[in-house]
Amino acid sequence: MKRRKTLAATITLLSIALSIYTAGCSGARQEPVVTLDGKSIYLEDFLYDIYLVEADGSQLEKDYQANFNCSYWDSTHNGMTLREAAKNSVLASVVMYEILADQAEKNGVQLSDEELNETAATVNSIQSSSWKESLDKAGLTSDVLKKACEMHALGDKYRTQLTKDIYIDENAIRDSIDPEDYREYITECLFIPTVLLEDNTVSPLSEGEKASARRLAQKVHNKLSSGTGFDRLLNQYSSLQYYNRNFVYGDTNVEAEYQEAAMLLGKDGYSPLVATDYGYYIIHMIDNNSTTRYEQALEAAVAAEEDKQFAALYDRIKDSYNITINFDYWDTIRIGSITVPQ
Incomplete structure (x- = not known):
């Protein structure tokens, strides 16, 4: 009998607690x-x-x-x-x-x-x-x-x-924005790294590996100068990496050395080897005066x-x-x- 009373009391307490919880949620929502x-x-x-x-x-x-x-x-x-x-x-x-x-x-x-x-x-x-x-x-x-x-x-x-x-006054807005500040350079490039990226950590290669990367970069550039295109070079050298890179001068996501070398190129021009802290680039200029970023700024x-x-x-x-x-x-x-x- 005592046990049944305890169980009934427990059920009653749970019911009260549930009603309080429900009322609390309902009150918060209301x-x-x-x-x-x-x-x-x-x-x-x-x-x-x-x-x-x-x-x-x-x-x-x-x-x-x-x-x-x-x-x-x-x-x-x-x-x-x-x-x-x-x-x-x-x-x-x-x-x-x-x-x-x-x-x-x-x-x-x-x-x-x-x-x-x-x-x-x-x-x-x-x-x-x-x-x-x-x-x-x-x-x-x-x-x-x-x-x-x-x-x-x-x-x-x-x-x-x-x-x-x-x-x-869109004309006044246009006059207030200098197109040169938003001149965009559209490039593609071949990249030979001299660092290793692993677990979001950049580690330099050994001096021997860096020297090998330099020799490969020079070899690739020589073949490019002889008329071999990017596609064929990528097929011939599996360690080559290819990227599209677009930038406005001063963008922080493109190395300064890359930007400066690219900006010297005319449309459809190719750069010499460009050395950065991360590796060697060979840059192809697709468009050295894109107005896309300027129009976006407007x-x-x-x-x-x-x-x-x-x-x-x-x-x-x-x-x-x-x-x-x-x-x-x-x-x-x-x-x-x-x-x-x-």
Whole structure:
């Protein structure tokens, strides 16, 4: 009898604990993160924006761990961790899209059937990803995704209407950017290394191995000078390495010796042997005056000016809203693996 009473008491305690746990989770989910003109915005409404930054961050985390043996999320920039920066961007994005969507509705802007179909396709694509189980566990269900994707689409549509009359003096922007600062050199090269890369560690070869590499490099260059092309040389010498290397003068991912030698070449020219700390290069100049990076710089400058003017318009609209942020709750949220596993 005593045993049955103990078992019953245990079941009762477990039931109470479960109800407290459930109420705690429910309470956390029901507590608004932001209140905007009396409208409560819950963590559920943040999940899509959290997913967007975590999906990008997931791959970057792997890259940082593999290449730098450190966490992407916990790396710092301008005195702030990238985790904190991502969290700030999520908060700003959610508030902005709530406001833009609200303004769209007030101004009679709606999504077309085609636009609704596009958002449905986005939802299906995300739900079909390998992260579906994690997304569902986080609460980012099809219904939540649909609501968020449609809000983003509506907000973007209203932003387009809001900025259609913005004037950007593209000629003035073009005049402010020197093409020489973005002149890109498009090259290909043969490479004979004098170092060994292993486990992300660069180790120099022995003096004897370096001498052998030098002799091979000279032999390859002599054959090139006699008319043997890169393709045939690569077939003849298995230790040769081939790379495409494009750079703007001053890029830090291309050795200074390589850049200086390449910049002396005319279009379709070949360099002498170029010695660097990592090995020997033979460079072929494909295009010594590519404008691709210059055009990209122009596009970025125009986009930055549009963003600047939009920000001024948006700030005026945002100032008309009463926004309250529940930092006691928001500060407990840790971006990084809420919707996407690390």
